[in-house]
Amino acid sequence: MRIQIMPLPSVMVGDDAEEPFALIVDQCESGLLAPQDSATWQRFANQIGARAAFVVPYSVEIVDRYATEVANSPADPLDERIDAQRQEIARLRAIVSRVIEIPREPEHLPDDDAGRAYKRGWQSVRALVDKALLPEEGQG
CATH class of the missing domain: 1.10.287 (Helix Hairpins)
Incomplete structure (x- = not known):
């Protein structure tokens, strides 16, 4: 299991720029994907200031939002x-x-x-x- 942060588009609140993010939990074991765990993951995401939690059993590659070109990823x-x-x-x-x-x-x-x-x-x-x-x- 990996826990990653995915930056979301910046938001202006008055004169301040806010940098929202989503919590990404990938390569998660199936036992942690049960419906009752969804509330726990969402509560954790809220506690750390994340806008959302995304929990999946497969791998998720987070790409730099400022990248102009996505590099060819190595063969899976x-x-x-x-x-x-x-x-x-x-x-x-x-x-x-x-x-x-x-x-x-x-x-x-x-x-x-x-x-x-x-x-x-x-x-x-x-x-x-x-x-x-x-x-x-x-x-x-």
Whole structure:
């Protein structure tokens, strides 16, 4: 959770300039966003002289009000993690597709004890792979 001050436009009160601000509480845990907490946050904002309280679970970037140009912000780490997860999912799907395409039975085996033993071993391994990758199909 972060507590920030967001300057609001200046207000002239007689000859005095007033610098109002809003209280921004971002990255707030969900337990502090309950309706009963709203009054507590607003009371706190009033006690420190804020015009409003804004409490949210996500990040809020407060930009300098005198900035002429908003700088390009760095890439969001969450976006980078999402992209990495998508790439990993695509890689795993490709692997699973290749494994699923393995023939159910080996081809061109001699019809003798060694060939039949090899075939039984192949089928056992294939059944374990099916069970690991496709539990609902491997059971039946």
